[in-house]
Amino acid sequence: AQSVTQLGSHVSVSEGALVLLRCNYSSSVPPYLFWYVQYPNQGLQLLLKYTSAATLVKGINGFEAEFKKSETSFHLTKPSAHMSDAAEYFCAVEGEYGNKLVFGAGTILRVKS
């Protein structure tokens, strides 16, 4: 069965520092992978997705993620954190039959001034 594991339920960075949120996946088929963000009192929204094209995927708000098959990883990065990046981030993998998304437990990003 498809699953994702997000390492670190809370990550704290200073404004301007590198953001690194970790995601490892388990998949019985070539995976489609996603990162979603949830701001307080808002619905989840898509940051970026990997669908077997380029392994380095660029998303909105300066975020990007790299698919590494050998490491079964899809970590999310941003070179310089901004206060507005404070939110909860979810990694997700498409179900093996292409019928749903399976989400990780989420990582809360805190940005310190």
Place this chain on the structure above:
Amino acid sequence: DTGVSQNPRHKITKRGQNVTFRCDPISEHNRLYWYRQTLGQGPEFLTYFQNEAQLEKSRLLSDRFSAERPKGSFSTLEIQRTEQGDSAMYLCASSFGGPGELFFGEGSRLTVL
């Protein structure tokens, strides 16, 4: 562009009562998903519809839960004989075609006393 709308946003009920949540998806989207999210966890898949057909239900969806999507438009999620363990945020999402990019509503928060 009207997004995914969920009502009510908050519901407080007593144990044993029935509750119903409504979801209005983006109009051209043929797939509609229900997820449940509890504190510290990512969204957990409950069920999904393609047009009016309910194609998959999670084991999480006990016989007290029922979902419908008449005419392939809005959807309702009913919980009968609520239990305290049903307290959660119920999320609705829609998409066109495969799960790919899901568009989420803001959720309906249920508190069972």
